[in-house]
Amino acid sequence: MSAPVTTVRTGTSAARTARFVLGKASGMIIVLLVVSALTYAVFVLLPADPAQLACGRPCTPERLEAARGYMGLDLPSWKQYLLFLGGIFAGRTFGSGATAIDCAAPCLGYSFRLNESVTDLITSRLPVTFSIAIGAAVLWLVVGVAAGVVAAIKRGTVIDRAVMIGAIAGVSAPSYLVGLLGILLFGFTLNMVPVSGYVAFTESPLDWAWHLVLPWTVLAILMAAVYARLTRAQMLDVMGSDFIRTARAKGLTEQRVITRHALRNVMIPVITLFGLDLGGLLGGAVITEKVFSMPGLGALLLDAVGNFDLPVLVGVTLFSAAVIIVANFLVDLVYGVLDPRARA
Amino acid sequence: MSLDHDIVGPVASMKTSRSSSTLLSRLRRDRLAIAGLVTIVVFVLVAIFAPFLSSLSGNDPYTYHLDALDSSGAPAGWGGGISAAHWFGVEPLTGRDLFSIVVYGSRTSLVVGLGATFLAMLLGTVVGLVAGYFGGWVDTVASRIIDVMFGFPSLIFMIALGAIVPVSFPRLVLLVVIIGFFGWASIARVVRGQTLALRKQGYVRASTALGASHGHILFRQILPNLSATIVVFSTITIPATIGSEAALSFLGVGVAPPTPSWGRSIGDAVTWFSVTPMYLVFPGVALFLITLAFNVFGDGLRDALDPRSRGVRS
Numbered sequence: 001m002s003a004p005v006t007t008v009r010t011g012t013s014a015a016r017t018a019r020f021v022l023g024k025a026s027g028m029i030i031v032l033l034v035v036s037a038l039t040y041a042v043f044v045l046l047p048a049d050p051a052q053l054a055c056g057r058p059c060t061p062e063r064l065e066a067a068r069g070y071m072g073l074d075l076p077s078w079k080q081y082l083l084f085l086g087g088i089f090a091g092r093t094f095g096s097g098a099t100a101i102d103c104a105a106p107c108l109g110y111s112f113r114l115n116e117s118v119t120d121l122i123t124s125r126l127p128v129t130f131s132i133a134i135g136a137a138v139l140w141l142v143v144g145v146a147a148g149v150v151a152a153i154k155r156g157t158v159i160d161r162a163v164m165i166g167a168i169a170g171v172s173a174p175s176y177l178v179g180l181l182g183i184l185l186f187g188f189t190l191n192m193v194p195v196s197g198y199v200a201f202t203e204s205p206l207d208w209a210w211h212l213v214l215p216w217t218v219l220a221i222l223m224a225a226v227y228a229r230l231t232r233a234q235m236l237d238v239m240g241s242d243f244i245r246t247a248r249a250k251g252l253t254e255q256r257v258i259t260r261h262a263l264r265n266v267m268i269p270v271i272t273l274f275g276l277d278l279g280g281l282l283g284g285a286v287i288t289e290k291v292f293s294m295p296g297l298g299a300l301l302l303d304a305v306g307n308f309d310l311p312v313l314v315g316v317t318l319f320s321a322a323v324i325i326v327a328n329f330l331v332d333l334v335y336g337v338l339d340p341r342a343r344a
Numbered sequence: 345m346s347l348d349h350d351i352v353g354p355v356a357s358m359k360t361s362r363s364s365s366t367l368l369s370r371l372r373r374d375r376l377a378i379a380g381l382v383t384i385v386v387f388v389l390v391a392i393f394a395p396f397l398s399s400l401s402g403n404d405p406y407t408y409h410l411d412a413l414d415s416s417g418a419p420a421g422w423g424g425g426i427s428a429a430h431w432f433g434v435e436p437l438t439g440r441d442l443f444s445i446v447v448y449g450s451r452t453s454l455v456v457g458l459g460a461t462f463l464a465m466l467l468g469t470v471v472g473l474v475a476g477y478f479g480g481w482v483d484t485v486a487s488r489i490i491d492v493m494f495g496f497p498s499l500i501f502m503i504a505l506g507a508i509v510p511v512s513f514p515r516l517v518l519l520v521v522i523i524g525f526f527g528w529a530s531i532a533r534v535v536r537g538q539t540l541a542l543r544k545q546g547y548v549r550a551s552t553a554l555g556a557s558h559g560h561i562l563f564r565q566i567l568p569n570l571s572a573t574i575v576v577f578s579t580i581t582i583p584a585t586i587g588s589e590a591a592l593s594f595l596g597v598g599v600a601p602p603t604p605s606w607g608r609s610i611g612d613a614v615t616w617f618s619v620t621p622m623y624l625v626f627p628g629v630a631l632f633l634i635t636l637a638f639n640v641f642g643d644g645l646r647d648a649l650d651p652r653s654r655g656v657r658s
Contacts, residue, residue: 027491030488031488031491031492034492035492035496039501042505043504043508168636168639168640168643169636171639172583172632172635172636172639173632173635174587174590174591174594174607174610174628174631174632174635176591176594176610176611177610177624177628177631177632180610180613180614180617180624180628181624181628183617184617184618184621184624188618276494280497280499283497283500284497284499284500286499286500286503286595287591287594287595290594290595290614291614301500301503301504302503302595302596305503305504305506305507305596305597306507306596308507308508310508313504313507313508316500317497317500317501317504320497320500321496321497321500323497324496324497328494
C-alpha cells in the first residue's frame, strides 16, 4: 500500500511531490489497461456477434464472412484488442477501398448500426450528462455537508433527529421512484416545471436550467442524504479529538474552531467520496436520464443495449471506466494536498 | 492441536458470548432498529407465504384479467382498479393482479438481495482474509485487484452484461452473480484491515508458536473475531443489492417477465403513471420500505456493536 517507513527521505519537497504524482499516475495507467482488457475480453467472449446483427437479411455465409472481415472480427481476440487500443491513439480504418470507413483518433470503435464513430456519439451526448451531473453535484455537496454539520453541532436535538431521519429515508429511496413522483407532482399536477427533454446551454441558458431543475433536485436530495450522514459522523469524530480541544483552549471562537479546524478534516473523506460519485455520474447518469428522457451517455448505453450495438456498448463502458479511474486519480492527488500524511 | 484449542478456544468463545449479550441488550433499547427488524421479518414471511397470501384474494400474479381494464388498456375504476377481487388494483394492459405481483415480488427482491450479498461477503471475506493474513506480494496483488474493482463502473457493467448474456441463462442466478461479483470490494478492504491487526494479537501468535496450521488460525482464531463486522456489513449491503436488482429490472435488463419484480413494475409504470399512479405507488412503497428497514436495522446493529459510532444516529 504505502512505502515502507524505512525509506530514506531524500530530495526536496518538490521532488517528493513529483514522485507522489508519478506513482499515482502510473498506478492509474495500469488500472486503466487492466480494466480495458477485462472489459474487452468479457464482451468479445460473450456470444453476441455484431457481424451477424449488421449483416442484414438474407444473411448468406459469404456476406457474414465479409462483414466479419470488414469489422475486424475474423482476427484473434488479442489482435482485436490491440487494434482497438491502437485506434484510441492513432485512429483506425475499417474495410478497404471505396467502402472504407475512417475512424479518427481517439477512436473508441465504430457503430455500424448508426454509421457513426463511438467517439462522436459520446462527445455529442456528453454535454447532457455533464449538465445533469455538475448541477446536481454542487447542490448535493452544499446541502449534504451543511445538513451534516448542523446535525453534528445540534447533536441530540430535534434538528439532529429530523436531519438523520430524513437522511436515512433519502438513502433508502430509489432515485427513479422519487424522480417519477416528482414528475407526477411538480410536472403533471402542479404544472410547475417541464417533465422531460433537454435544451442545450448554448441555445438558451434559461431553458437549459429550467429543464434541469427537477433532475438536479431529485438527484441532489438523495445524494445529499449520503453526504449528511458521512459529514455528521466525521464531524462528531473530529470534534472529540485533541486538536479541537487545544483550539478551544487557545480561546478561539466556536465558529472559527468549526470552520478552520474541524471542517478541514471533515472534508477529506467527503471530497474522496465526492470525486468518486461525480466520476460515476459523469460516466453515465443512466437512471436519471431514463426517468427524465434526457439524451445523455446513459441513454446512449441503454439504446445500445436495446439494439445489441456491441461497439457502442464496449466504447461507452470503457469511457465510463476511464472517467471513474481518472476521478479516482484526481481524488488521490487532492487527498495528498489536503492531508500531507498521504504523501508518504 | 487439541492443546491450543483447550487454551485458546474457551477464552475466545467466552468473549464472543459476552459481547453478543450486551449487543442484544443495546439493540433492544433501539426502538428504530427493532421496528426495522420487525419490518424485515414481515417481508420475509410475506415472501415465504406468497402463494397463500395471493390465494386469499383468489388471484395469482400470472393470470390476465382483461375484463378489469377499460378500452384504452388502463385499469377500470378507482385507484388503478382497486376492488374486492383486486386489493391493489391491476396491471395496465394485462390486468394481472397487482397485489399478487407485489407479494411475489418480495421473493425476487429477497432472493436476489440475500443471494448477491452472500456471494459478495464470501468473496470479500476470503480475499480480505488471505490478503491481510499472508501479506507480502499476495497482499499487494489483492489490494490492487480491490482498487480495480472500485474503479469499475459497476452499474454500466451490470447493464451491459444483463443485456448480452443469452436469455437462456437463468436470470435470477445471473443477477445474483453479477450483483454479488461487483459488491465484494468494500468488505474485502475492511476484512483485510482487521486481519492485519488481528494477526499481531497475542493469542494468534501463541497459536502460531504452538504449531497451529494456517487454516486453523484463519478459521478458528481470526474469522470468529470478524463475524460482527461481517454481520453488520451484510445488513448494510442487502439494501444495496436489493436496490441493484430493482434498478436493473427498472432499466429492463434485470428480471424478465412474467417473474414479478418491483423494479420492473416501476419501470413499466413509467408510461402509465400519469393515468394510474397506483401502479407506481404499490411496488414503489414496498421497495422503499424493505430498503429502509434494512438500512435502519443495519445502523442500529452497527451502533450496538461499536459504541464509538453511537453518535451517528442516536
